[in-house]
Amino acid sequence: MIKINLLPHREASRKQRRSAFFAMLLLSAIIGLIVVLLVGAFFANSIANQNERNRFIKAENTRLDAEIQEVASLKQEIAALKARQQAVEDLQSDRNQPVYLMDELVKQTPEGIYLRSFKQEGQRVALNGYAQSNERVSELLRNLSNNSAWLERPDLIEIRVANIGAGRDAKRVFEFTVNVGIKRPSDNEPGATPKSADGAAAGAAAAKKQP
Structure with missing residues (x-):
């Protein structure tokens, strides 16, 4: 006995391929969005870490500048004390x-x-x-x-x-x-x-x- 399919199988096949195409397109868009979000989060984290390092370096530079000024002030005081000591010694010897x-x-x-x-x-x-x-x-x-x-x-x-x-x-x-x-x-x-x-x-x- 011969069976003949009279349903529009070609139209159904086209609809199935179209649905699969849109599904893949949607999946690609979702994957692309996830990748973009991950990359953006990575760069944002890197920028935040670098900004934190910059703040730390600035704070350390400020602290070191204060210490350098203190050392320079101490050197000046030491030089002044040595000059006074030398003047006293010179006066003592010149007497x-x-x-x-x-x-x-x-x-x-x-x-x-x-x-x-x-x-x-x-x-x-x-x-x-x-x-x-x-x-x-x-x-x-x-x-x-x-x-x-x-x-x-x-x-x-x-x-x-x-x-x-x-x-x-x-x-x-x-x-x-x-x-x-x-x-x-x-x-x-x-x-x-x-x-x-x-x-x-x-x-x-x-x-x-x-x-």
């Missing part, structure tokens, strides 16, 4: 400089030199006096440069011929000016001790000898 100066001038002034005056400005002293010859002045400079523990870097500022006395007592001498530096006790060897004021005063009197 005995006249003693050292007069004692050294007695020791280092050779025969034939008459020191007329000396003037101190800071750590330099200007010596003015008379000498019998240029060689005496050279000897004085050598002594001040090489033999003195408290005097250094002598410079001959001026030397010229002069006459002292009158008549038969007149003498031809050389008037000179020498600039020499004074060392502080801290610049000398350990164990160096100042001389007594009495010995220095006696030496100063001996230094003022007529040529």
